[in-house]
Amino acid sequence: xxxxxxxxEIRLSDYFVILRRRFGIAFLFxxxxxxxxxxxxxxxxxxxRATATLLIxxxxxxxxxxxxxxxxxxxxxxxxxxxxQSQQQIIxxxxxxxxxxxxxxxxxxxxxxxxxxxxKKFLKTVKAEPIRDTRLLKLSVDNENPETAAxxxxxxxxxxxxxxxxxxxxxxxxxxxxxxxxxxxxxLTEYTxxxxxxxxxxxxxxxxxxxxxxxxxxxxxxxxxxxLTDDSPVQEARHALQGLKANNVSIQDxxxxxxEPDKPKKLLNILMAFAVGIFGGIGMAFFxxxxxxxxxxxxxxxxxxxWPLLGGIPxxxxxxxxxxxxxxDKFAHLKPKEPASEAYRCVRTSMFFTSTQENPIxxxxxxxxGPQEGKTTTLCNLGIVMAQAGKKVLLIDADMRKPRLHGVxxxxxxxxxxxxLSMQADIDDTIQESDIANVSFITAGTTPPNPSELLSSHKVxxxxxxxxxxxxIIIFDTPPSAVVTDxxxxxRVVDGVxxxxxxxxxxxxxxxxxxKVLQDSNAKVIGVILNRLSPASSNYYYYHSYYYGKK
Numbered sequence: 001x002x003x004x005x006x007x008x009e010i011r012l013s014d015y016f017v018i019l020r021r022r023f024g025i026a027f028l029f030x031x032x033x034x035x036x037x038x039x040x041x042x043x044x045x046x047x048x049r050a051t052a053t054l055l056i057x058x059x060x061x062x063x064x065x066x067x068x069x070x071x072x073x074x075x076x077x078x079x080x081x082x083x084x085q086s087q088q089q090i091i092x093x094x095x096x097x098x099x100x101x102x103x104x105x106x107x108x109x110x111x112x113x114x115x116x117x118x119x120k121k122f123l124k125t126v127k128a129e130p131i132r133d134t135r136l137l138k139l140s141v142d143n144e145n146p147e148t149a150a151x152x153x154x155x156x157x158x159x160x161x162x163x164x165x166x167x168x169x170x171x172x173x174x175x176x177x178x179x180x181x182x183x184x185x186x187x188l189t190e191y192t193x194x195x196x197x198x199x200x201x202x203x204x205x206x207x208x209x210x211x212x213x214x215x216x217x218x219x220x221x222x223x224x225x226x227x228l229t230d231d232s233p234v235q236e237a238r239h240a241l242q243g244l245k246a247n248n249v250s251i252q253d254x255x256x257x258x259x260e261p262d263k264p265k266k267l268l269n270i271l272m273a274f275a276v277g278i279f280g281g282i283g284m285a286f287f288x289x290x291x292x293x294x295x296x297x298x299x300x301x302x303x304x305x306x307w308p309l310l311g312g313i314p315x316x317x318x319x320x321x322x323x324x325x326x327x328x329d330k331f332a333h334l335k336p337k338e339p340a341s342e343a344y345r346c347v348r349t350s351m352f353f354t355s356t357q358e359n360p361i362x363x364x365x366x367x368x369x370g371p372q373e374g375k376t377t378t379l380c381n382l383g384i385v386m387a388q389a390g391k392k393v394l395l396i397d398a399d400m401r402k403p404r405l406h407g408v409x410x411x412x413x414x415x416x417x418x419x420x421l422s423m424q425a426d427i428d429d430t431i432q433e434s435d436i437a438n439v440s441f442i443t444a445g446t447t448p449p450n451p452s453e454l455l456s457s458h459k460v461x462x463x464x465x466x467x468x469x470x471x472x473i474i475i476f477d478t479p480p481s482a483v484v485t486d487x488x489x490x491x492r493v494v495d496g497v498x499x500x501x502x503x504x505x506x507x508x509x510x511x512x513x514x515x516k517v518l519q520d521s522n523a524k525v526i527g528v529i530l531n532r533l534s535p536a537s538s539n540y541y542y543y544h545s546y547y548y549g550k551k
Contacts, residue, residue: 017299018289025288026281033280037273046261047142050149052157053253054137056087084130084137087249091128091139091160094119100155104148126156136252146258153255161249177216184209295506301528304508305515307499308354310527311347313378315534316340329380329408332388333436344381347529348389351382354496354526361526363464363494365398365476367487369510373502374531376404379477382498386473387438394431394471395441398478398490400451403444405477409434416445420463421454427466440471455489464493481517482510491523499528 019026090096101107101122112118125142139157143149188205195202295301298309316328318335327334332341355361366382368375376399383393396417397405406413411432419425420442430442448454467474476494478487491497497518501511518525 014299017297019282019285021296022285022288026285029281029284030277033277034270034273037269041264041266041269044264045144047144047263048146048149048258049140049142049262050146050153050255050258051138051140052153052251052255053131054091054139054157054160055250055252056084056135056137057248084135088128088130088137090163091137091156092123092126094123096156096159096163097123097126099159100152103155104152106148106152126152139255141255142262150255150257154251157251157254161251174216177212181209181212181216184212293508294504295501295508295511295530296503297533298530300508301501301511301530304511305528307515307525308350308527310350310498310529311343312503312530312533313343313347313374314340315532316377325377326408326410329377330384330436331377332381332384336388341381341385344378344385345388348382348385351498351526359495361495362468362472363474363476363496364526365478365487365490365494365497366500367478367481367497368500368502369482369506369514370480371402371483373480373500373505375480375500376408376477378498378500378529378531379475380405380408383439383473383475384436387436390438391472392438392470393440393473393475394467395439396467396474396476397442397444398455398476398486400444400448400454400486401479401484403447405441406443409441411441411443413443413445416443417463418445418448418451418454420445421457421459422448423459427463431470452485452489455486460490460493481514488517488521488523491518491521496524496526498526500531501528502531503533505532 098119101119106112106122107118112121115121127138127140127142129138129140130136131138139153139160141149141153141156143152184205188202188209191199191202191205295304298312301307301309316323316331316338317340318338323331331338332344335341351361351364366375366379379395383395387393395405397403398417399405400418403413403416406416409432415425415430417430420427420430424446427442430445431440432442433440464474476490478490481487481499487497499514
């Protein structure tokens with residue numbers, strides 16, 4: 001249980017390390033999302049929404065028989081669900097909406113004239129949505145003008161209600177009125193048994209019968225050639241059917257002029273932006289970390305290889321001074337009190353602890369997975385801090401393809417390692433004194449056509465044996481181990497290998513491959529140095545810069 005808990009804590013700590021490392025990306029994503037949404041919400045033109053509520057009954061009294069009975073057409077041919085959905089589509093049909101679009105004058109507004117299909121754009125502002133578990137339908141219209149939104153919504157609702165009367169015939173109206181007339185006559189017969197002719201109820205009932213007779217006579221003269229662009233026939237039908245239920249749709253609540261805009265919902269938008277910004281920023285941080293293929297800190301090294309960690313070296317800087325590459329190579333000599341110099345001394349101490357009387361480490365190889373990861377700078381500064389500890393140090397430039405050691409100490413590369421290995425010179429003729437006490441060096445020498453073959457010759461062992469007689473520590477500078485095999489060849493004849501890994505540059509894929517090759521060649525890896533660390537990547541750098549930064 002304790003082991004599982006420890007592993008879980010390690011995984012959680014890894015997540016926090018990633019978030020701390022990628023905090024800048026997460027915060028930038030959060031800031032952009034919140035700032036963008038907030039700005040758009042405040043500069044966006046307010047949109048008002050007016051809503052009218054319609055009642056759609058199941059019955060369809062427009063279809064009447066000769067006896068005046070109502071046939072429920074929707075029950076005979078359609079389920080109510082299908083019928084309701086059909087009405088929902090009809091209310092937003094192009095034919096109906098086009099008339100309102102033209103009547104309201106919106107077809108001439110600049111907003112819609114710029115569109116390729118103005119009516120289609122206007123249709124997007126009209127929505128018909130059912131109210132769950134009811135026969136009510138909400139008709140909504142969005143517009144920048146609240147009065148226009150309400151006027152258009154009510155007009156669409158009115159035309160939709162009228163539409164159901166477009167298809168009623170003269171005979172159907174006559175049958176409905178005659179049925180109503182027969183009901184009134186029957187009531188009049190009952191009244192004559194109770195009231196006299198001058199009774200108010202008798203008078204009122206006779207007036208209703210006279211009015212109904214006039215409506216029946218008027219229907220005979222109506223023009224029933226209906227046209228969706230003309231309301232007059234429908235208005236006549238409505239007048240004739242006044243007081244009778246002849247339509248299964250009606251306006252329950254007309255649209256009112258909205259006071260508050262429906263869009264944008266500023267507070268909701270900002271709250272959503274905060275949520276998206278936080279979770280999106282965290283997701284972006286982990287996504288960038290997933291795509292990141294370089295070693296950043298100690299934790300990355302521990303997950304990739306099983307080499308001991310000798311220490312971390314911060315980026316070499318000096319306040320108020322611009323350092324050249326050659327000054328960085330001798331930084332421990334030029335700036336011995338700076339945190340980077342102290343870091344090299346800590347690495348020196350770690351190396352001394354790995355050396356025992358039975359297995360002394362005197363011949364060291366310094367390499368790196370890729371080019372320009374600081375191996376030469378590390379080699380020179382390690383040699384300097386060892387010399388400061390009283391050791392006689394010999395630095396050997398075994399990078400015969402791109403030699404650089406001679407430039408550090410401002411000497412010419414005339415005779416060097418390649419000349420010794422090819423028996424063109426003696427080792428004593430190639431050893432040169434530097435301007436730093438106890439530090440000597442051998443340059444790469446003449447560039448050979450086959451450096452790997454020279455390094456695999458028996459002359460390398462003879463050179464090491466001879467150098468051990470005069471020096472306490474011998475350090476080889478080699479080409480990158482992932483590029484050529486020179487470092488692998490030399491690793492067989494030295495006491496230990498130091499791998500220099502640059503934070504933020506060395507590929508995570510390269511390290512396991514190099515680890516396996518060195519393991520297969522039985523090379524003894526003293527440890528790894530994490531070079532050019534940034535403050536955010538190194539607690540070590542933080543504490544040392546805090547302590548040594550005080551003058």
